[in-house]
Amino acid sequence: MGHNLETRSLMDELKSFDRKGGLFDLGHPLLNRMAECFVKAAGIGAVQAVTREAYLTATEGGDSTSIPPEIPARRKKHRFSELRGETNRSSVEALVKSTGKESLQWGLAAGMYSGITYGLKETRGVHDWKNSAMAGAITGAALALTFDDSSHEEIVQAAITGAAISTAANLLTGIF
Known part of the structure; x- marks a missing residue:
């Protein structure tokens, strides 16, 4: 009894995106490019938001005066202010809300930039x-x-x- 199942690694799958033309096929190269950049950057934004909060929590140690001086005052503020030592439902909701907002910002910036450069390239005929x-x-x-x-x-x-x-x-x- 022969099996026709093809065993592929994660790297094989990722490499196949280049041959297929990307993650999405929304019918137009502009939409495909914007959606792909949005998804990739949104993931990066989410990871960045969570790691920043973890760093600030670890360096503060519960005391806001122990923040390293090289971090600007704007960045010293916790984005997840409801997370201070809590492990309840509100802390999870705050984590999801704040991470979602930041990943949306990153995704929109990447999608917008990619779309504008593509549109200008098509309009002007040169990149x-x-x-x-x-x-x-x-x-x-x-x-x-x-x-x-x-x-x-x-x-x-x-x-x-x-x-x-x-x-x-x-x-x-x-x-x-």
């Missing part, structure tokens, strides 16, 4: 640093708008930072 700068600026400003206390200066600063980082990444592509 260059100008597309990256514009996409980075728009994405940075949009991301700053998702923060609770964003001022005009912070939005402009985020747009400039997004443009600078994406332009540098585009110009350094292929060098390393």
Whole structure:
């Protein structure tokens, strides 16, 4: 009795995404690219949110005065303020809510950036640093708008930072 089952490792599955064209087939390359970037970045954002909270909890040791001075005052604040030593339902809900918000921000930023660069490439017919700068600026400003206390200066600063980082990444592509 022969079995026709193919045994594939996780790495084989991940490598096959390149041949298939990605994780999604939503009918248009723009939608596929945006959805794929959203999912990947959202996962990274969730991991980052949880690890940051774990780090702050471990370094504080229950005392907010023991936070290392190199962490800016904005970052010293726990995102999961309801988690302080609790193991009840509200702490799990706070973890899910806060992690979800942060992963959504990361996902939206990556999806938006990818979509804008793809759209500019199709519109202008070329992918260059100008597309990256514009996409980075728009994405940075949009991301700053998702923060609770964003001022005009912070939005402009985020747009400039997004443009600078994406332009540098585009110009350094292929060098390393």
